[in-house]
Amino acid sequence: MAPGFHVGVILQITLSVTIIDNTLRFMGARAMPATPLITYETVASAAEALREEGKTPSVRLVKRYLGGGSPNSILKHLSDWKAGRPLIRVSEIDIDDTVIDGIRQQMARVAEGAAKGAEERAAGVEEDLRTVSEALHEAEQRIQxxxxxxxxxxxxxxxxxxxxxxxxxxxxxxxxxxxxxxxxxxxxxxxxxxxxxxxxxxxxxxxxxxxxxxxxxxxxxxxxxxxxxxxxxxxxxxxxxxxxxxxxxxxxxxxxxxxxxxxxxxxxxxxxxxxxxxxxxxxxxxxxxxxxxxxxxxxxxxxxxxxxxxxxx
Structure with a gap:
């Protein structure tokens, strides 16, 4: 894996932590709106659950795990997850500045671990590509x-x-x-x-x-x-x-x-x-x-x- 890829992953995670920090400061403990079916959080949670079961996450498996959803939307979020974007869930909690500083430090460590697992996740890209190719072939047959x-x-x-x-x-x-x-x-x-x-x-x-x-x-x-x-x-x-x-x-x-x-x-x-x-x-x-x-x-x-x-x- 190229060093530039690790640096990009760490910068992406740092940016995500900054966004969460600003959100917590301005919104406080305000309740979050209802989460739609296909979001980065749902796709990433499904991918991690599949990985814990010993399976390689793919568009088809994630769609089956979630019970539906657009393959293109799933593919976008799954690609972000495989690229090392961390899964961060914000609950209705009151977090002070010391905890946020601790989260920043923890997220930096998580970024390093995510970079190491990026190569394993990249292996699933080929399967996603095959899934999209099959959908393309079926669409062409339906048109004919x-x-x-x-x-x-x-x-x-x-x-x-x-x-x-x-x-x-x-x-x-x-x-x-x-x-x-x-x-x-x-x-x-x-x-x-x-x-x-x-x-x-x-x-x-x-x-x-x-x-x-x-x-x-x-x-x-x-x-x-x-x-x-x-x-x-x-x-x-x-x-x-x-x-x-x-x-x-x-x-x-x-x-x-x-x-x-x-x-x-x-x-x-x-x-x-x-x-x-x-x-x-x-x-x-x-x-x-x-x-x-x-x-x-x-x-x-x-x-x-x-x-x-x-x-x-």
Whole structure:
């Protein structure tokens, strides 16, 4: 360990003692505010407890000992502790000047002992560096997974739009065909009705003529045969109309069903679009947060590497 490192540790501890001295003089025995979860005192206490248990303090072990906390905050305080910063707890006590002088002398001795243990604490920096690297790798994988999910959602939205458009076009085509078939059937029925009326008129005229002119019986028979044919044709046309009406009803029912399906698909498409939009918004937000955490982790990694390089000198 370089002599300059020991001197820096002693100066840091002396500065801490001076700050405590001034705090005690101005605040007296005033109660201290509530200590947050992640502070230098809590991290240093956890590190010393782990060391007493025979374990090498690390970010992961300290976080588990404290029951949570930000790895970056823990890393900062743990690095200070490993660099030799002493753990000093100020209770609600009344300390006079003679005791403070004794504390200064004692802290000087503690500084020398802390400098000797700094080399042992530096060994944990490599493990902290590995922990930060693992967190960095996990963040990068999460970003890639979110980008993949976003691409899949966009592809599903485009597919649903194409399917909905295709079903709508099919329904309109079937409806047009049904309307055309129904119009043709009505036209044929009207023509057959007109032919039947004409045949009945001809038959009536022939009967009158038959009564007046018996010689026209053959013509009457011919007209009756024609009337029978026209009646058969009309019946056939009515049957075809009934079939056409049934088919038209089926086509209309199918068209309505297809329209309902198309509306349902459009509703599902709108829902999918909204979900994709929300997912994209949340994914962008989470990606931004992960990238921010990634930057913080990289900064912590650079700090650890710098600290490791400094300790290795």
């Amino acid at each position: 997974a979110l980008e993949t999910e976003l691409a899949q959602a966009r592809e599903a939205t485009q597919t649903a739009e194409r399917e909905g458009q295709k079903i709508g076009e099919m329904a309109e085509h079937d409806a047009r065909k049904a309307a055309q078939a129904l119009e043709v059937a009505h036209s044929r029925l009207q023509e057959e009705r007109e032919r039947g009326d004409t045949a009945r008129q001809d038959l009536a005229q022939a009967q009158v003529r038959l009564e007046q002119l018996p010689a026209l019986q053959d013509e009457v028979k011919t007209l009756r045969a024609a009337l029978a044919q026209e009646q058969q044709a009309r019946q056939q046309a009515e049957k075809e109309k009934a079939v056409a009406d049934t088919r038209a009803a089926d086509v209309i029912e199918t068209r309505d069903s297809l329209k309902t399906q198309a509306e349902s698909l459009r509703s599902d498409l709108d829902t999918l679009k909204e979900e994709a939009r929300i997912m994209a918004k949340e994914s962008k937000k989470e990606i931004s947060e992960l990238r921010q955490a990634l930057n913080e982790t990289q900064q912590a990694r650079y700090k650890l590497e710098s600290e490791l390089a400094r300790l290795s000198k």
